[in-house]
Amino acid sequence: MKHARRIAVPLGIAGVTALALTGCVGDAPTDPSAAPGASGGTAAEGCEAYADYGTFDGAEVNAYGTILDAEADRLNESWAEFEECTGIDVVYEGSAEFEAQINVRVQGGNPPDLAFFPQPGLLASVVGTGSVLPAPESVAANATEYWNETFQGFGTVDGTLYGAPLMSSVKGFVWYSPSVFEENGWEIPTTLDELDELTATIAETDVTPWCVGFGSGEATGWPGTDWLEDYVLRLHGADVYEQWVAHEIPFDDPRIVEALDRVGDLIKNPEYVNGGIGDVSTIATTDFGEAGLPVLDGECAMHHQASFYEGFWSDDNSVEVAEDGQVWAFLLPGTEADAAAVTGGAEIVAAFNDSDEVVAVQTYLASPEWANSRVSLGGVLSANSGLDPANASSDLLRQAYEILQDPNTTFRFDGSDSMPGAVGSGTLWTGMVDWISGADTQSVLSTVEQSWP
Structure with a gap:
């Protein structure tokens, strides 16, 4: 996931490979999925980069996802x-109730043309209804060329590719104010034990160590799952993490x-939260997008959230994200220094309609041209290997891109997003709300275990 969210940017990025489509510009495609846009037409001046997509005067494609507000803009x-250039009107609808409503729309026979699934587990469950279409040839070609096998796997169910990623994120960043850290002489921790020590040190000042929010509309609770997943991976390694996600060990x-108790040592301690907001009880209802903002005012020292949170510091990218800027971030460390294990996420673009215009949009969203266009607008990242890192809006996002592309990185997809929807976006979300509201760790996790389908 997971996230609720001005002049058009030229898409012809130098050095980026052209569309991963079969045939040459001007060929008459025999398979619409090989070269979307069977209606043909001559590209207008300045639209040569889109010629292979064809022209669709007055066509409309509707897309549905979780991205809201400024990010949706x-x-x-x-x-x-x-x-x-193509004549296609892409009508996007964002919803904080996506996880529930996509099932309602599918069951009611009214699915969108395209859906941006933030959870592979949810995608798999909807694929099970028979309503999601396998990725067309052009999307599969882009996925193969521009994403590694790990990311391709997120859009694959039972050996069939249903969609390529849209945006991507590295989770487990801890956001902070460089000036506040410098003024207080606080050092960036290199291990989890050092993070605990730093938290205790900050608590002795007039700054609250952490600000946290689990709120996210119908998806309330997911920020808590990110904490849990990060600690499972860092404390016990990738093998245990995978066994847990696949339910090969009990929940x-x-x-x-x-792992969850270690999280609780930080964010259930009334001395450590919830800077600029209230006490521990406010975590359950504080919207995750607002939760980190007290860092800017020095009311709290740290906020745990993914790389995409860069887009939440301001609507207009006016907050400087830099090592000497208003905010910066470090990766949640491991049990030892320089651990290279991270969690992350991505949306998967899947289709319920195989019309030429829908295939054209789905293919464009799987291209490096789209990735460069969106990343250049700021605040987000893509794992598309055709992305020019120079287009990222900060060195932090460029660092995150290097992490995603580094073959030495132990990358694991967000655990709750990979679990069956009934758990990952169901009992685990509600369980995290119960836990932060006072329920004990064992009872919460046992309840989730009993809910596994």
């Missing part, structure tokens, strides 16, 4: 030139209990 801008295995 940037999303709409990212495909504005594509719309102008309430002692190692998972230990």
Whole structure:
């Protein structure tokens, strides 16, 4: 996931490979999925980069996802030139109730043309209804060329690719104010034990160590799952993490209990939260997008959230994200220094309609041209290997991109997003709310274990 969210940017990024489509510009495609846009037409001046997509005067494609507010505005801008050149009107609807409503719409026979699934587990469950279409040839070609096998796997169910990623994120960043850290002489921790020590040190000052929010509309609770997943991976390694996500070990295995208790040592301690907001009880209802903002005022020292949170510091990218800027971030460390294990996420673009215009949009969203367009607008990242890192809005996002592309990185997809929807976006979300509201770790995890389908 997971996230609720101005001049069109030229998409012809130097050095980026052209569309991963079969045939040459001007060929008459025999397979619409090989070269979307069977209606043909001559590209307008300045639209040569979109010629292979064809022209669709007056066509409309509706897309549905979790991206809201300012991030939705940037999303709409990212495909504005594509719309102008192809004639396709991409109508995006964002919803904080996506996880529930996508099932309602599918069951009611009213699915969107495209859905941006923030959870592979949810995608798999909807694929099970028979309503999601396998990725067309052009999307599969882009996925193969521009994403590594790990990311391709997120859009694959039972060996069939249903969609390529849209945006991507590295989770487990801890956001902070460089000036506040410098003024107080606080050092960036290199291990989890050092993070505990730093938290205790900060608590002795007039700054609260952490600000936290689990709120996210119908998806309330997911920020808590990110904490748990990060600690499972860092404390017990990738093998245990994978076994837990696949339910090869019980959800309430002692190692998972230990991980959540370690999280609780930080964010259930009334001395450590909730800077600029209130006490521990406010975490359950504070919107995750607002939760980190007290860092800017020095009311709290740290906020745990993914790389995409860069887009939440301001609506207009006016907050400087830099090592000497208003905010910066370090990765949640491991048990030892220089651990290279991270969690992350991505949206998967899946289709319920195989019309030429829908295939054209789905293919464009899987291209490096779209990735460069959206990333250049700021605040987000893509794992598309055709992305020019120079287009990222900060060194932090460029660092995150290097992490995603580094073969030595132990990358694991967000655990709750990979679990069956009934758990990952169901009992685990509600369980995290119960836990932060006072329920004990063992009972919460045991309840989730009993809910596993």
